Amino acid sequence: MTQAEIKLCSLLLQEHFGEIVEKIGVHLIRTGSQPLRVIAHDTGTSLDQVKKALCVLIQHNLVIYQVHKRGVVEYEAQCSRVLRMLRYPRYIYTTKTLYSDTGELIVEELLLNGKMTMSAVVKKVADRLTETMEDGKTMDYAEVSNTFVRLADTHFVQRCPLVPATENSDPGPPPPAPTLVINEKDMYLVPKLSLIGKGKRRRSSDEDAAGEPKAKRPKHTTDNKEPIPDDGIYWQVNLDRFHQHFRDQAIVSAVANRMDQTSSEIVRTMLRMSEITTPSSAPFTQPLSSNEIFRSLPVGYNISKQVLDQYLTLLADDPLEFVGKSGDSGGGMYVINLHKALTSLATATLESVVQERFGSRCARIFRLVLQKKHLEQKQEIPKTPDHAPSRTFYLYTVNVLSAARMLLHRCYKSIANLIERRQFETKENKRLLEKSQRVEAIIASMQATGAEEAQLQEIEEMITAPERQQLETLKRNVNKLDASEIQVDETIFLLESYIESTMKKQ
Amino acid sequence: MAGNKGRGRAAYTFNIEAVGFSRGEKLPDVVLKPPPLFPDTDYKPVPLKTGEGEDYMLALKQELRETMKRMPYFIETPEEKQADPKSKKAKDTDKGTSLANTADVLKKIEELEKRGDGEKSDEENEEKEGSKEKSKEGDDDDEDDAAEQEEYDEEEQEEENDYINSYFEDGDDFGAESDDNMDEATY
Numbered sequence: 001m002t003q004a005e006i007k008l009c010s011l012l013l014q015e016h017f018g019e020i021v022e023k024i025g026v027h028l029i030r031t032g033s034q035p036l037r038v039i040a041h042d043t044g045t046s047l048d049q050v051k052k053a054l055c056v057l058i059q060h061n062l063v064i065y066q067v068h069k070r071g072v073v074e075y076e077a078q079c080s081r082v083l084r085m086l087r088y089p090r091y092i093y094t095t096k097t098l099y100s101d102t103g104e105l106i107v108e109e110l111l112l113n114g115k116m117t118m119s120a121v122v123k124k125v126a127d128r129l130t131e132t133m134e135d136g137k138t139m140d141y142a143e144v145s146n147t148f149v150r151l152a153d154t155h156f157v158q159r160c161p162l163v164p165a166t167e168n169s170d171p172g173p174p175p176p177a178p179t180l181v182i183n184e185k186d187m188y189l190v191p192k193l194s195l196i197g198k199g200k201r202r203r204s205s206d207e208d209a210a211g212e213p214k215a216k217r218p219k220h221t222t223d224n225k226e227p228i229p230d231d232g233i234y235w236q237v238n239l240d241r242f243h244q245h246f247r248d249q250a251i252v253s254a255v256a257n258r259m260d261q262t263s264s265e266i267v268r269t270m271l272r273m274s275e276i277t278t279p280s281s282a283p284f285t286q287p288l289s290s291n292e293i294f295r296s297l298p299v300g301y302n303i304s305k306q307v308l309d310q311y312l313t314l315l316a317d318d319p320l321e322f323v324g325k326s327g328d329s330g331g332g333m334y335v336i337n338l339h340k341a342l343t344s345l346a347t348a349t350l351e352s353v354v355q356e357r358f359g360s361r362c363a364r365i366f367r368l369v370l371q372k373k374h375l376e377q378k379q380e381i382p383k384t385p386d387h388a389p390s391r392t393f394y395l396y397t398v399n400v401l402s403a404a405r406m407l408l409h410r411c412y413k414s415i416a417n418l419i420e421r422r423q424f425e426t427k428e429n430k431r432l433l434e435k436s437q438r439v440e441a442i443i444a445s446m447q448a449t450g451a452e453e454a455q456l457q458e459i460e461e462m463i464t465a466p467e468r469q470q471l472e473t474l475k476r477n478v479n480k481l482d483a484s485e486i487q488v489d490e491t492i493f494l495l496e497s498y499i500e501s502t503m504k505k506q
Numbered sequence: 507m508a509g510n511k512g513r514g515r516a517a518y519t520f521n522i523e524a525v526g527f528s529r530g531e532k533l534p535d536v537v538l539k540p541p542p543l544f545p546d547t548d549y550k551p552v553p554l555k556t557g558e559g560e561d562y563m564l565a566l567k568q569e570l571r572e573t574m575k576r577m578p579y580f581i582e583t584p585e586e587k588q589a590d591p592k593s594k595k596a597k598d599t600d601k602g603t604s605l606a607n608t609a610d611v612l613k614k615i616e617e618l619e620k621r622g623d624g625e626k627s628d629e630e631n632e633e634k635e636g637s638k639e640k641s642k643e644g645d646d647d648d649e650d651d652a653a654e655q656e657e658y659d660e661e662e663q664e665e666e667n668d669y670i671n672s673y674f675e676d677g678d679d680f681g682a683e684s685d686d687n688m689d690e691a692t693y
Binding site for chain 1: 547549554560563568571573574577579581582583
């Protein structure tokens with residue numbers, strides 16, 4: 001792990017889980033896998049706190065454990081998984097576009113909690129949705145369940161590995177830590193639950209109705225007594241599936257930009273057909289016949305078979321080579337060259353960076369060298385075969401993989417800088433922020449108890465105009481920094497996908 | 507030594523043309539210090555993408571950040587915990603019972619009022635310093651600030667206790683009376 005990655009992980013862990021979890025997490029990332037006592041000793045933290053931190057990390061799929069020989073349990077951190085925390089908003093927003101608010105909240109709850117049972121998710125999401133609905137309306141558990149099942153069917157959520165059912169004939173003491181397993185075919189199997197109920201609104205006026213003070217209001221009385229029907233079956237978000245979706249999105253939009261809407265729709269159809277059949281790390285999809293594609297086009301897309309064939313030929317002939325022709329049966333067999341597509345996307349990113357950083361001329365040279373593979377500075381022919389410095393000529397080339405790695409490293413550094421700057425800005429204005437929060441709270445409470453306009457005005461004026469200006473500037477800056485983080489993460493995704501695809505190919 | 511032909515005369519030991527500099531051309535300056543921390547860029551960066559999706563993700567990100575801080579998974583160090591006496595420990599078996607994801611205003615105010623206890627003394631100290639400096643500098647801003655804080659403090663003090671205003675022994679006319687009207691004597 002590079003220093004930049006470790007630094008970024010440290011910032012992310014600290015922001016989301018606090019300093020103790022950060023200390024343990026970063027230590028594990030740096031040192032590799034270690035047993036519990038060694039972690040406690042090396043970090044100088046109490047055993048109790050290390051256990052708590054590990055619990056949080058394991059719950060969120062950031063640390064895994066393994067039983068080694070002699071019964072020692074070792075914990076290992078997954079640095080790349082920690083970096084995925086940057087992408088949480090994208091995962092949640094994508095689900096919103098595909099499965100609307102219900103789906104969005106399901107994924108959000110799963111990401112916030114790491115692992116959850118289906119019943120817990122359904123209940124929580126139903127409650128949250130009910131809060132946003134008009135008075136008197138509630139969200140039914142069945143509707144949330146349906147969306148959950150759809151997410152599982154399309155593999156966006158998956159089951160967590162479980163403790164295997166042991167036969168009792170196993171002699172000897174149980175192992176110090178269970179080895180969790182999951183069957184491929186069970187991963188998306190939804191348990192048969194009959195979740196009946198509706199979301200509950202959290203009533204702030206409950207105390208008045210019941211005549212009891214808030215502190216004494218019993219918390220979740222009925223829930224604790226009911227047995228959880230799907231206890232032990234935990235679900236998590238399947239990040240790889242989302243990555244596959246992002247990759248498909250990127251390819252489709254690239255085709256749309258380069259050619260036209262219809263071509264991109266054809267490519268989208270082909271990708272959709274390959275979703276379940278092709279593993280996400282394959283260099284190209286399974287071959288699809290033109291007939292099949294024609295049948296699978298979205299309903300209402302009225303292009304004739306000949307037009308489709310023409311488009312497919314055009315796509316296959318395009319120098320970008322996103323689509324390739326692999327045979328002639330069935331009207332023509334076509335594949336999507338996933339690896340080539342990712343390479344093109346990564347290369348385009350590099351070109352764009354060169355252009356924006358060094359100008360159009362440099363960009364032109366860069367593109368030229370990329371195209372010709374090897375170029376010489378001045379077009380001279382060598383005269384002698386020996387390697388004398390004055391007569392050897394040097395060729396320029398672009399090593400795309402190397403450049404992509406370097407740019408990726410820079411991206412990690414950039415995000416770390418963005419986060420640090422954002423934290424600095426917030427800290428600088430901490431007093432002002434707290435003051436403004438207090439004032440807002442006071443205004444809200446006064447409005448709730450029915451205060452006059454004049455009094456509200458008076459409270460609002462406690463924040464002076466220059467202070468308001470300062471707050472505005474702060475908000476604008478923080479928004480910009482946050483938005484930048486999100487967009488740099490998009491570049492990280494493209495580059496990482498390309499690098500991964502290239503490494504798998506070799 | 508035999509090889510020391512150029513005594514004091516500048517001569518390269520290799521063919522300078524191979525590296526790319528023609529003879530007699532001005533060589534780049536010798537580097538005396540590390541490059542600046544924030545070097546000037548020739549081109550301004552491209553503006554950020556804007557749109558519905560981007561706006562939504564931005565709001566989500568900020569919301570998530572706040573939410574995560576309130577979840578039971580956020581473990582504070584003992585020093586941090588002392589500052590905020592209302593923090594919850596991560597001992598819930600049902601990990602879903604975190605503080606409100608949606609803002610519960612009344613609860614938040616309670617929290618803020620409690621926190622206001624600790625910070626009140628800071629503000630009072632600031633006030634004292636402010637008034638001392640006032641005489642020295644005659645700075646208008648400081649004056650306003652101190653006065654503002656004083657006024658604000660009173661307001662906060664009024665809010666934080668549980669007494670209903672009508673319990674005051676000052677009588678029902680407290681505050682309602684106009685200060686300007688001093689014609690009648692008050693008993």
